[in-house]
Amino acid sequence: MRQTYGVVPPGINLENLSGRLIVIEGADSAGRSTQIKLLAESLEHKGYACVQTGLKRSSLIAEELEEAKQGNVLSPRTLTLFYATDFADQLENTIVPALQSGFIVIADRYIYTPMARDLVRGVDPEWLRSIYSIALVPDAVFYLSVSLSNLMERALIGADRLNYWESGMDMGLSRDWHESFMRY
Helix, strand or coil: CEEECCCCCCCCCCCHCCCCCEEEEEEECCCCHHHHHHHHHHHHHHHCCEEEEEEECCCCHHHHHHHHHHHCCHHHHHHHHHHHHHHHHHHHHHHHHHHHHEEEEEEEEECCHHHHHHHCCCCCCCHHHHHHHECCCCCCCEEECCCCHHHHHHHHHHHCCCCCCCCCHCCCCCHHHHHHHHHH
């Protein structure tokens, strides 16, 4: 039977969620997008209806989150609340309706990445668990592991430069972006 990590959101009957939730986790440039595309194509070819979701895809807050991150001044708590709002909106408006319709939901990251990032940034673990307690327990979680050297190479090939937040520059690990990325 379907479960949450603590609290069943109002208006959701877990027994009516007949679809499946598959989560693909991994660092930026680990190949998640490629694997998700291949998985979705394979499942759809076999006749399964799929919906894809992921971080910063909420129509409610994705643009605002990206805009707020441009200033490089968000506190860890504020960043947590942005991502938690993004997740809650997608849970209510994408994930749950798709599962109710029997779809397979493929999540390009789920709650694990934002939680790990937040914990590294010093956010209180109990508060964090309470915020994400509404999350559904996935049917399967896959983590794509890539060596740090390959990850750095892929990250630099995919973009002109490293991302401020993805490099942990806000944490003061190093003034050098590459070293901060490696430490983070």
